[in-house]
Amino acid sequence: MLEARGVSVEINGVKLLRNVSLKVVPGEVLVVAGPNGAGKSTLLRAITGERPPTEGSVTLDGVDLGDYDTADLARRRAVVPQSSQLKFAFTVREVVGLGIAVPGFGISDDRTPHVVADAMMRADIAHLGGRSYTTLSGGERQRVHLARALCQLAGDRQRSGTRFLMLDEPTASLDLAHQLLILEEARKEAERGVAVFVVLHDLNLAARFGDCIALLSGGRLAAFGTPMDVLHDELLSDVFSCDVRAGTLPPARSPFVLPQACQLPKSYA
């Protein structure tokens, strides 16, 4: 289990995150939502171990993230970034293959091509294997990084301890079908016992795929619970500064959300 306790992050005197506590449980998908600047990406960075919190602690199976060796941590968690700075002409297959280059990974050399091919199939980029990464569209790049993360999670599954997958706005530049694909693959990892942490902007996707939703607002945790608990008119209208109606549709009784009209304070415009 991955647990954040009272996490605050301060960068250059600005408090980006205040006293956030939440848990990511193996087998569950936690969706983090909130308006721009709410601290979603900062929370992600704190919880991957990239930026240690100024106050509070992040623990993985009871041990502080800072006490893990970098490689040790990489064997247990994979991250799909929003974008990457890669400007060199790696082929898609080479980028995906970087996912299994973590030391002590427990995948034999002859199995490597299969693991890479399987991850590429799951991210629907099998047909792009030989293309140069630099020639891909934004959506294709995002799927390449998903495949890389899936590779990284495919390491020795017998190893004990929580493994987790984190995705930073994975649907941002994807078409409808691939939005669903990427989240379904995340869901599948959860079903295999991986703890999944997704930053999402689309509340309907959050309702559809999240077991839990953490709603951030101004660096604070505004709500934390199941989609049915969190997605309510007043709370959402307040957090997102716009008139929001949430409802449910048959048959699954999962809530849906329709933004109605913008109510940003004048300073925004």
Place this chain on the structure above:
Amino acid sequence: MSETTSWPGKAVTSAPVPEERIAAGRRLLLLSGCALALVTFVSLAVGPTGISIDDLPLAISAAIWGSDDIEALRDRLVLLELRLPRTLIGAFVGAALAVSGAMMQGMFRNPLADPGLIGVSAGAALFAVATIGFSDGLLSWWHALLGIYALPIAAFIGGVVTTALLVGIANRSGQVATATLLLAGIAFGALAGAATGLIAYMSDDQQLRDLTLWTMGSLSGATWDKVLAIAPFAVVLFVSLPYLVRSLNGLLLGESEAFHLGINVKRAKYLIVALTAAAVGASVAVAGVIGFVGIVVPHFVRLIAGPDHRVLLPAAALVGAVVLLCADVLARMLVAPAELPIGILMAIIGAPVFLHLILRRGVSG
């Protein structure tokens, strides 16, 4: 295998390209290895005095087993005291500069980073020049302390200081902006150049002659002392290459991504800075400022074998040695019996390639 991935109208074919790249990388390593052997042979045979290609086998055998023939003994002397150290230095310097260029480009995620262009060589040269300029007075203790290593270590410190300043500037905004990096390099280069000029202005004739070497770059005056001065730095660099492959490949994605892949980013960056500064510093100390090797060679290798550092680093070492030895042979042949400073020759070859890179990618990309 997943069942969700059959999108209509999209043929799922396996692309063969990475395998082709691996094969291309192997061919490149093999070919450049052969080329290195060949150009080493030519470099031993070409020069104003003495040995022709026909005499070379005799001279080599005289060098190894001894001989009574006066001709052969003279050739042996030329071979052992002039040509061999010069060839070794050329190979070490070329390989070290090319590998350093490839490593810096990986660390800065920027194919335009070159120790010469971003001012690292200039910083190293400044420190080297200072140790020559002040050899009688201020810094005589330095020479007394370090002997033949006085120059390379001073140049190393100059390289480290410049690289550390560059890393600091490049990291200030969180991301490495190409323009910032190159402009900061120009500023450092100008500053170091001015300081070098000032020291030259205050120097006597003999010191001035020595100083000219550093500003133009040349393999002439190669001695075994100089071989000993660069060999340890170059060897340490080459031996550490296998340990850096994974870090550099990961760093190409970005520092966060590298961390997510289990790479200790801070340690990797310190290691890269120290190793490249040492290698560039030692190169500058023995051969002066030779630009563009670090940009042309890795670019060429990436075109053929892709950016994977597993192939890039060793191939850059081999090709770098070949390129510098070729340039040195040319420098000796073009205006024989005099010779061109090799730095000038490399700039003539390298500057157009650099321009081509800028035109193709743009400074911001």
